[in-house]
Amino acid sequence: MAVSDLYQAFADDSGGQETPERYLVLAAYALPAEHWERFSDEWHRVLRLPPTIEYLKMQEAENFDGEFRGMKSRPEFRDLKLNELCAVINEYKPYAMYSWVRRSDYERIIAGRIVSIVDDPYFLAMQGLIELCLLAQVHYGYWGPVDFIFDKQSNIEHAIGPSFDAAKELQPPHLQKLLGQTPVFRDDKDVKPLQAADMLAWHLRRRLERPAEVRSRINDLLSGGYCEKEYDAEGLRAVLLKWAFVFMRHILETKPDQYEHFLRLMSASLEIPYRDFESRLEAERRRGNNR
Numbered sequence: 001m002a003v004s005d006l007y008q009a010f011a012d013d014s015g016g017q018e019t020p021e022r023y024l025v026l027a028a029y030a031l032p033a034e035h036w037e038r039f040s041d042e043w044h045r046v047l048r049l050p051p052t053i054e055y056l057k058m059q060e061a062e063n064f065d066g067e068f069r070g071m072k073s074r075p076e077f078r079d080l081k082l083n084e085l086c087a088v089i090n091e092y093k094p095y096a097m098y099s100w101v102r103r104s105d106y107e108r109i110i111a112g113r114i115v116s117i118v119d120d121p122y123f124l125a126m127q128g129l130i131e132l133c134l135l136a137q138v139h140y141g142y143w144g145p146v147d148f149i150f151d152k153q154s155n156i157e158h159a160i161g162p163s164f165d166a167a168k169e170l171q172p173p174h175l176q177k178l179l180g181q182t183p184v185f186r187d188d189k190d191v192k193p194l195q196a197a198d199m200l201a202w203h204l205r206r207r208l209e210r211p212a213e214v215r216s217r218i219n220d221l222l223s224g225g226y227c228e229k230e231y232d233a234e235g236l237r238a239v240l241l242k243w244a245f246v247f248m249r250h251i252l253e254t255k256p257d258q259y260e261h262f263l264r265l266m267s268a269s270l271e272i273p274y275r276d277f278e279s280r281l282e283a284e285r286r287r288g289n290n291r
Helices: 035-046 057-062 074-093 103-109 121-140 157-169 173-179 192-209 217-221 233-254 256-270 275-289
Strands: 007-014 021-032 094-103 145-149 184-186 226-231
Touching: 007 035, 007 121, 007 192, 021 035, 021 103, 021 121, 021 192, 035 074, 035 184, 035 192, 057 074, 057 192, 074 192, 074 217, 094 103, 094 121, 094 192, 103 233, 121 157, 121 173, 121 226, 145 157, 145 192, 157 173, 192 217, 226 233, 233 256, 256 275
Parallel strands: 007 145, 094 226, 145 184
Antiparallel strands: 007 021, 021 094
């Protein structure tokens, strides 16, 4: 990351369908804004090369649908197009960030145990993406904001906007200013970097769900460097414990009659004896009062 450029991160999800065993992957590519302009021109040029397509969606490419309809009898044409687009990513080397969670783990450990406004795996994935972005900024010494742009066709606008704002508020004030504005949503048929983010998210999810498959393009997709965050079962319990401290004060102030129910629900989810969990929360509350 160059320290003086304005950065944009184009992001997309894969595995959005609410199938329990499916992974949800949220992935983003980051580059200076002026680099994205040149990237978009080159991406458009490659799209127009024979076999010409108007845009890339990996789901269509995999199923020989949409822009790839008619290529099933000649799969080498599809593979050629995907390889050429991967070469554009390899040339510009955007920095990749991605987080993921298995939906069944989320449902088993977190769902229904936190306040409804953030009870969504997209909130968790967005928090992971924000933390990765901050780590990358600190590592590279970039202290300007990073603006996120998402695909508006992915049906996650209802979750991503509030999730970003809530996750941003969990960060210290001196880091919040690095995260830019609330994400905006654009049509990936028009915005070329979103097509690259779709390609990245799809390949990452596919690697998680079908590790035996050989997908050599992943090396090009990550050639600009990357950081990742997995929320496995242990990580989800750590998140739940962290959020328990955050929500404890809110419940005491707004719904004190539900506090004991909250403690029992959390202690069972975290597999911590009730009295031990109660003592830990009370100790955290006292520390908070002394700050």
